[in-house]
Amino acid sequence: MTLRANLIITALVLIILPIPLQAQFTYLDISLGNRFTNISGDKNFKTKYDQTNIQINGLWRFKRYFGIGATASVPVREGGTYRLKVARKYQPIVIPHSYGQSNLDFKYYFTESTKVAFNGRIYGGIKGNFYLDGRISMFSMTENLSFTNLGKKYSETNKFSQIAPGFSVGLNPHLGKYLHMNLNLSWDFYTYKDIGFKNGNTSKKDTYYIESAESNIGSFKFKSQVIEKATTFSFNFGLGYKF
Numbered sequence: 001m002t003l004r005a006n007l008i009i010t011a012l013v014l015i016i017l018p019i020p021l022q023a024q025f026t027y028l029d030i031s032l033g034n035r036f037t038n039i040s041g042d043k044n045f046k047t048k049y050d051q052t053n054i055q056i057n058g059l060w061r062f063k064r065y066f067g068i069g070a071t072a073s074v075p076v077r078e079g080g081t082y083r084l085k086v087a088r089k090y091q092p093i094v095i096p097h098s099y100g101q102s103n104l105d106f107k108y109y110f111t112e113s114t115k116v117a118f119n120g121r122i123y124g125g126i127k128g129n130f131y132l133d134g135r136i137s138m139f140s141m142t143e144n145l146s147f148t149n150l151g152k153k154y155s156e157t158n159k160f161s162q163i164a165p166g167f168s169v170g171l172n173p174h175l176g177k178y179l180h181m182n183l184n185l186s187w188d189f190y191t192y193k194d195i196g197f198k199n200g201n202t203s204k205k206d207t208y209y210i211e212s213a214e215s216n217i218g219s220f221k222f223k224s225q226v227i228e229k230a231t232t233f234s235f236n237f238g239l240g241y242k243f
Contacts, residue, residue, distance in 0.1 A: 029240020
């Protein structure tokens with residue numbers, strides 16, 4: 001069994017099984033979230049990854065102002081705006097997920113695995129249940145590239161394993177005796193190691209060259225858009241049960 005599968009199982013066990021703590025409340029909820037990641041560092045020519053996900057959240061509020069919990073987050077939609085910075089100038093080549101003119105069959109996009117996070121929470125009070133979370137998330141993000149040029153096919157799949165710190169600010173209001181709402185804004189901080197393409201078709205293996213006589217494409221060189229660090233922003237809304 002893979003490490004990722006073990007982490008998911010561990011998170012679900014922590015979420016589902018009751019803990020013999022004398023807790024004020026135990027919260028279980030299902031949330032819908034949207035996540036946005038700027039992958040490239042160029043402000044004028046951004047490559048962005050977007051995701052819609054479903055989350056299963058569990059938290060044990062063992063004291064009035066403190067709680068611990070876990071989250072399993074599953075992507076249900078992935079997209080974004082994926083562009084490549086070419087050697088000559090800025091030129092948007094790829095719109096999610098492909099660019100198919102002239103037998104180029106160009107595809108460049110990003111995907112993310114299921115994410116497991118473990119968090120600690122500080123509450124600011126009882127009435128509105130304002131809270132601040134700190135967490136560690138474990139998952140992987142993959143850079144995908146494929147294209148055909150002059151009859152030859154090229155492809156790259158670069159997977160970046162992540163142990164990412166992050167935090168959330170949110171509200172956890174009670175809706176009667178058993179129901180509660182979970183609203184939050186979140187930030188996570190990604191670090192990418194061993195970045196760059198590895199199978200380039202030039203003397204530098206981090207660089208690809210595409211040759212074309214068509215004026216709407218042109219010949220150009222490009223590299224990976226991934227930089228060493230990135231920040232992800234997300235907003236999430238959930239409803240759940242408390243006991």
